[in-house]
Amino acid sequence: MRPENHVAGNRLAATASQLVLATLIASQPLLVAPLLAQAFNGTPVNSFGSVTFDRTIGGMETITVNTPQATINWTPNDTGIGGGAIDFLSSGHVADFVAGSTGPYTVLNRIIAADPTRVIGLSGAVNSGAGGAVWFYAPGGILVGSTAQFNVGSLLLTANDLAVDGQGAFLQNGNQFSVAAGTTSTAAVQIAAGAQLNALNSDSYIIAVAPRIIQAGAIQVNGSAALVAAGAVDLTLNGGLFDLTVTQGTAAGGNVIDHTGSTTGPASTGSTDLHRIYMVAVPRNDAIAIFLQGTGSLGFDVAGALDVVGNTIVLSAGRSVVGVAAGDPFADVALNTTAANIQLSSTTVTSAVTARATATATLGTFTNANYASDVTIRGDASADIRAVTGTLTIAGNATASSDSIFTTQSTGLTRVGGTAQISSNASAILNIGGNALATAMGQADNGGGGAGTGGTARISGSGGSLSIAGTAVVRATGNGGGATGTQNAGNGTGGLAQILSNNGSVVTISGAANANAVGIGGASVDGSGGVGLGGRID
Numbered sequence: 001m002r003p004e005n006h007v008a009g010n011r012l013a014a015t016a017s018q019l020v021l022a023t024l025i026a027s028q029p030l031l032v033a034p035l036l037a038q039a040f041n042g043t044p045v046n047s048f049g050s051v052t053f054d055r056t057i058g059g060m061e062t063i064t065v066n067t068p069q070a071t072i073n074w075t076p077n078d079t080g081i082g083g084g085a086i087d088f089l090s091s092g093h094v095a096d097f098v099a100g101s102t103g104p105y106t107v108l109n110r111i112i113a114a115d116p117t118r119v120i121g122l123s124g125a126v127n128s129g130a131g132g133a134v135w136f137y138a139p140g141g142i143l144v145g146s147t148a149q150f151n152v153g154s155l156l157l158t159a160n161d162l163a164v165d166g167q168g169a170f171l172q173n174g175n176q177f178s179v180a181a182g183t184t185s186t187a188a189v190q191i192a193a194g195a196q197l198n199a200l201n202s203d204s205y206i207i208a209v210a211p212r213i214i215q216a217g218a219i220q221v222n223g224s225a226a227l228v229a230a231g232a233v234d235l236t237l238n239g240g241l242f243d244l245t246v247t248q249g250t251a252a253g254g255n256v257i258d259h260t261g262s263t264t265g266p267a268s269t270g271s272t273d274l275h276r277i278y279m280v281a282v283p284r285n286d287a288i289a290i291f292l293q294g295t296g297s298l299g300f301d302v303a304g305a306l307d308v309v310g311n312t313i314v315l316s317a318g319r320s321v322v323g324v325a326a327g328d329p330f331a332d333v334a335l336n337t338t339a340a341n342i343q344l345s346s347t348t349v350t351s352a353v354t355a356r357a358t359a360t361a362t363l364g365t366f367t368n369a370n371y372a373s374d375v376t377i378r379g380d381a382s383a384d385i386r387a388v389t390g391t392l393t394i395a396g397n398a399t400a401s402s403d404s405i406f407t408t409q410s411t412g413l414t415r416v417g418g419t420a421q422i423s424s425n426a427s428a429i430l431n432i433g434g435n436a437l438a439t440a441m442g443q444a445d446n447g448g449g450g451a452g453t454g455g456t457a458r459i460s461g462s463g464g465s466l467s468i469a470g471t472a473v474v475r476a477t478g479n480g481g482g483a484t485g486t487q488n489a490g491n492g493t494g495g496l497a498q499i500l501s502n503n504g505s506v507v508t509i510s511g512a513a514n515a516n517a518v519g520i521g522g523a524s525v526d527g528s529g530g531v532g533l534g535g536r537i538d
Contacts, residue, residue, distance in 0.1 A: 494535025
């Protein structure tokens with residue numbers, strides 16, 4: 001029994017005795033102070049770099065980081081086995097990270113509970129200077145509570161441990177690091193509704209890496225944000241952007257990135273001030289999805305949203321991404337063949353969107369929704385931009401692509417396009433302020449003589465209203481591959497290209513309309529040329 005509880009449990013007859021005991025307790029504050037004089041409810045050990053602690057003010061602490069990198073191993077006070085989240089940073093508690101004499105720093109807080117499968121709860125405030133990057137790792141996952149408020153230079157939240165070199169450094173060359181989870185971990189980083197995560201200095205970042213990400217809070221970043229659902233990933237910080245190379249998919253299934261909150265920030269100020277929001281999910285054994293919905297905002301301030309190069313949202317299901325590219329940042333080859341999908345139905349999106357999934361990619365809105373810039377949706381099996389109910393407005397160009405194109409890293413020589421469509425359902429309205437493109441091309445190997453077959457490309461109204469201010473193009477071409485030597489070339493077969501108005505719908509195209517379902521056979525030097533067979537246009 002603690003001394004203060006022992007005193008409270010006795011009934012003292014004499015007032016003088018009460019005063020004596022009260023004086024005794026007051027003269028020994030260290031018996032009580034550990035319960036109050038700390039922000040983090042745990043014991044720290046500085047294991048790499050140099051860190052000093054000031055834990056003398058109740059509910060607060062100041063952590064001074066004296067080296068460019070430092071690692072703190074934390075042991076939570078809650079040593080229970082099983083149960084709910086550990087209250088590691090209580091609501092109302094404040095942790096201040098400050099720089100020592102060395103200037104900018106990155107500090108890794110490794111929180112290892114007695115039961116490492118328990119979630120670590122962070123419900124208080126975390127602050128750092130502009131040059132302070134604060135990282136948190138907990139193997140059982142992290143819950144950022146509804147009362148949490150982070151105001152930091154940059155932030156990393158991860159349920160995947162970080163790799164270190166022989167000296168214990170986790171950040172290599174100043175901008176590269178790797179995280180890896182256990183082979184069966186399905187732990188999550190969860191940001192609750194009401195939580196506020198702010199990194200508002202230039203070129204800042206906010207990153208969450210775990211087998212599962214749930215983002216219902218408010219993220220603001222003046223640089224780039226990344227939500228990564230994977231088992232292992234290599235990251236390179238690249239002037240405010242990221243290269244994200246996934247080396248192991250997540251062991252979790254279903255909606256491994258579930259975004260119902262808001263992820264926003266200041267607009268780009270120009271071509272050298274690039275801002276990105278990345279959501280990357282790669283499966284391991286089970287089908288996964290990136291699922292975006294809700295009433296929050298996604299994207300950077302509208303003032304610069306039409307700067308497509310400066311402000312871009314990158315969604316990748318099944319592939320790594322290279323951060324510098326704006327239009328096509330996706331790796332050619334998926335990590336594996338397990339289905340990865342994207343479902344996007346956010347109501348307010350203030351930046352350009354480029355999305356690619358190894359299975360299906362869908363922008364399907366069930367209420368009024370506004371996209372302030374270009375939208376490109378790519379799905380290997382299907383891509384669909386659809387106003388289901390209400391009004392969907394895309395201020396820029398709209399592209400739905402299910403092209404299958406041979407690359408030098410592709411497996412197999414033949415290619416068959418999928419299904420790509422842009423449409424409005426009964427009673428729904430789809431307004432596109434720029435051009436509309438639905439493309440389902442099949443482009444075979446141009447050196448191995450593979451066959452290329454077009455898929456289905458469609459722009460249609462089905463009882464609602466579809467308006468396109470620019471041109472409308474549907475493309476379902478099939479291009480056979482060329483051949484070398486005496487090898488025969490591949491055949492090219494067109495698919496199905498449609499521009500339709502069904503069930504009394506109104507389809508308005510202010511610019512030109514073009515439908516293409518051509519089939520082009522490949523050429524051969526000494527062998528037979530491929531046959532070209534046209535498809536169908538409605």
